[in-house]
Structure formats: C-alpha cells, structure tokens
Amino acid sequence: MKTFDNDIQLIKYEVIREVVKLSIKGTLKKEGKNLFKVLVPGPKARTRCCIHKERAIIGERIKLVMGGDKKNKNVVEVINIACDECPIQRFTVTEACRGCLTHKCVQVCPVGAIHSINRRSYIDTNKCIECGKCRDVCPYNAISDVKRPCIRACNAGALSIDEDKKAVINNEKCIQCGACVYQCPFGAIMDKSSVVEITNLLLAAKEDKNKHVYAIVAPAISSQFTYAKIGQVVSGIKKMGFQDVIEVALGADMVAQNETSEFLENIEQLKAMTSSCCPAFVSYIKKNYPELGKYVSNTVSPMIAISKLIRNTDPLAKIVFMGPCTAKKMEINEADIKGITDYAMTFEELQAMLDAFDIDLLECEELPLNNASFYGRIFAKSGGLTEAVKHLVEAENTSLEFTPISCDGLIECDKALKLLKFNRLNGNFIEGMACSGGCIGGPASLNHGPKDKKEVDKYGQLALEKDVSDSLRVIKLDEIDLHRGKDFMSK
Numbered sequence: 001m002k003t004f005d006n007d008i009q010l011i012k013y014e015v016i017r018e019v020v021k022l023s024i025k026g027t028l029k030k031e032g033k034n035l036f037k038v039l040v041p042g043p044k045a046r047t048r049c050c051i052h053k054e055r056a057i058i059g060e061r062i063k064l065v066m067g068g069d070k071k072n073k074n075v076v077e078v079i080n081i082a083c084d085e086c087p088i089q090r091f092t093v094t095e096a097c098r099g100c101l102t103h104k105c106v107q108v109c110p111v112g113a114i115h116s117i118n119r120r121s122y123i124d125t126n127k128c129i130e131c132g133k134c135r136d137v138c139p140y141n142a143i144s145d146v147k148r149p150c151i152r153a154c155n156a157g158a159l160s161i162d163e164d165k166k167a168v169i170n171n172e173k174c175i176q177c178g179a180c181v182y183q184c185p186f187g188a189i190m191d192k193s194s195v196v197e198i199t200n201l202l203l204a205a206k207e208d209k210n211k212h213v214y215a216i217v218a219p220a221i222s223s224q225f226t227y228a229k230i231g232q233v234v235s236g237i238k239k240m241g242f243q244d245v246i247e248v249a250l251g252a253d254m255v256a257q258n259e260t261s262e263f264l265e266n267i268e269q270l271k272a273m274t275s276s277c278c279p280a281f282v283s284y285i286k287k288n289y290p291e292l293g294k295y296v297s298n299t300v301s302p303m304i305a306i307s308k309l310i311r312n313t314d315p316l317a318k319i320v321f322m323g324p325c326t327a328k329k330m331e332i333n334e335a336d337i338k339g340i341t342d343y344a345m346t347f348e349e350l351q352a353m354l355d356a357f358d359i360d361l362l363e364c365e366e367l368p369l370n371n372a373s374f375y376g377r378i379f380a381k382s383g384g385l386t387e388a389v390k391h392l393v394e395a396e397n398t399s400l401e402f403t404p405i406s407c408d409g410l411i412e413c414d415k416a417l418k419l420l421k422f423n424r425l426n427g428n429f430i431e432g433m434a435c436s437g438g439c440i441g442g443p444a445s446l447n448h449g450p451k452d453k454k455e456v457d458k459y460g461q462l463a464l465e466k467d468v469s470d471s472l473r474v475i476k477l478d479e480i481d482l483h484r485g486k487d488f489m490s491k
Contacts, residue, residue, distance in 0.1 A: 324442025336485030
C-alpha cells in the first residue's frame, strides 16, 4: 500500500487502479457497471453517511476516470452529489455588530437578505447570494467571511455557489490549474482522465508493430515516487508497454534556447515578455488580460517541444505526457497544437496504472533517464526557467539587460500582469507559474507536503550535460518549429 496525503487521494487512486485493471482484462464494459460495489463492498460506509451515497459518489468518480462528460470541454468537473458538506452560510453577523444607526449592510444588500432586529443585523441565508457587499461596508468588520476551500483556492475566480449551495465552475474563467481539485476537503471536484484510452493504446501496441508509444516525463518527477529511484520508475513505465521514456526536460532545454532567441530579437521593441511554459498561466492571460497577448512568448511548452522532436524522429509515434499538472490535459487539445501530444496523464494516474499492471517499482532494475541538462531539469521549480534563460542570455555576451521577475503562484502572476498592463513593471521578463513552488507544487502530485527546491537542484546536478548547448548539440533545432500559431492567444 502506498502512502497518500489523505483519503481522497487514496480513493481516487483505487478507482483509477480498478478501472485500468478491467481495461487490461477487456471487461470494463461488462464489469464496470458494478465496479462501485467492488470499491465500496459495505455493509458500512467508509467515508459518507450511508453506503448508498458513497456508492453513488464512487460511480461518478468512475465516470470521470472513463472520460467524464464529453459535452463539457472543461478538464475539471464538480461531482454534485459529493458537494454537500461545506458550511452553507458564507457570511455571518458576529457579536462585533454594534447596531449602528446607518445600517449600511442593510442598504447595500442587492437582494434584501439583511434585516435589523433590536438594532442588530441578521442575514437571511435563503436570500443571500454571497456577494460580500455587506462585509465590505461594515465599519466594525462585524461580518465574518468563511469561504469554501474550493473558492479560496481558485485565484482565477472561476468558482461560485448556486441556489442549491453546490459549487459551480465557470468554464469561461477556469484555467484548469486544478487548485480546487486538491483543496476540496470532500473530493467533490475531480479532473477527467484518459487512462482507459492510454491502457487500450498500450495493449494495441503490443500486437501492432506500427504503434510506438512514448512516455514523456515532466521534470517534476524529481519530487515524486520518493519510495523508489527514478531509474526504477523509468523501468516500470517501460514494463507497461511504452517503447521509450524521455525527459520533458530535454524539451525544456529546447524551449529555453528558443525563448532566449525570441527575447533577444524582440525585447527592444516590446520592452517586456512573459514565459509560455505554464498552460494555466497562459490561459489566465487569455481570459483576464487579452490585451497583453503580444507580450506572451510565442514558444511552445517543453511538452510540445519534446513531442515535436519525437515525431520528427518517429512518424509512427504516439506520445503520452506524465506530470503533476491538470492544465496539460487542456493544453494538448488547443487548436494550434492539437495532436502533437496525444494524451496527458498525471503522476497520480501513473501510480495507479503501475499497480494495475502489477508492477512493483522496488523490484524493477534501474534504467537511465539522462537526456537533458541541469537547466532543463530545474524547470520543475519556480524560477528554474528564469535561471535557464539568464544562463543563455549571458552566454550571448549581449549588451541587452535581462531583468526577470519570477512569479510563484497565480496571485504573484496577477500582480506582475497588472504592473505590465499599466507600464509599471520593474523588469522585462515575467516567468509565470500558476502553482505555488512551480510544477513540483502541481495539484496531481503524489504528495503535497513541503517541497524542497534543493531536491530539484540535486536532480539537475545528476545530468551529464550541465549547459543547454551541450544538451542540444546533436539536435537540429532549425528543423523543428517551436513556435505557436499566430492566433494562439485569441480565445
């Protein structure tokens, strides 16, 4: 049994594992209908009020593991039946209410949900729409605001509560960062999965020599699978049927080189540029600061870069990305790059698949994962991309000044973007990472404890090539188009 942060992660793992097991057996359609009974055998409920509700929730989880609602383009979905345990009243009048004569809270409420009895204010929860206007005008800060964890986690402002007090995701605002997925204490929000399709692809590849399935592994792997060595993880992935395992860090080297060239060519005209590696960060700019689109680097992400390299080498390639990021599941379907990376899965899903295939990493031999430079590997942490670009800019011996700003998390990203919008940015390069800590803080990590960035550096030091140029010396970058489509920043 693997150690997970909490029961939600464990339950999610169990559902994925059992779905993949049935896919391997070829009996998912036949036995999948009753899988909820296998996962919740009873007679007592494990986490909910009764076995019937728990089974119903598990049934919804199974649907999401099998791809979820095809009509809903969003990667992240709310499991309505599981969303019912949070406090239903966000705003409450506390004892600090002095019963002032102005009653600003009553006056400002747009739905008449506040009334005064014996000079003290009260909120009618049946009418309250949780707009927060009463809290803002109270001169005594007497109205408490207890945000739901999912809403507090969503710095993109995409979550709200409907009339039934259920969480609702606004797809127009959602950037697929997955913060709500991890922060919901009841697991009522979950990302869709492609593990069934990936499993079927691996099984087909064993019978068809014209199907070559490659695994591309994110640099954040250095903070995962702490119970085994990275070389054993590589071996385990291959045992599932992948032809080869390649570091996305090599794609990061390619991106660093291309992004540096882009910076040197355009910075005098643009005055500033942002990174484009984090799909959630790019999506946030699209949806909240579309006027800043011209500043976003036109370079593809490391995932797309390494996928393009593989396709140039092997036209029969099918490519599966593995990382801690839910937003990558959105990125692979963007119009200008769709089909370059076939599937994106998380480290959570990888662990479940390994166990479904009965692969014990501790019994696997160590195989090398040695395709990238130190700088490519440290892309996993916030500030890693900046270090890589700085290293390359300095190597050019240019008179152009590189003054980067590394944004650790979406709140810092938003501050930097606001400054850029009003020409107040004290720098000329923004590295934007939607997750706190960078990719190692991704929502679909195997563990979510404090991540030591020094561990990323240690992993980087193991690279045979220390510089980006050494890593790329045998790659003909001029034969690979590392640029996004002209309209990729448009909605």
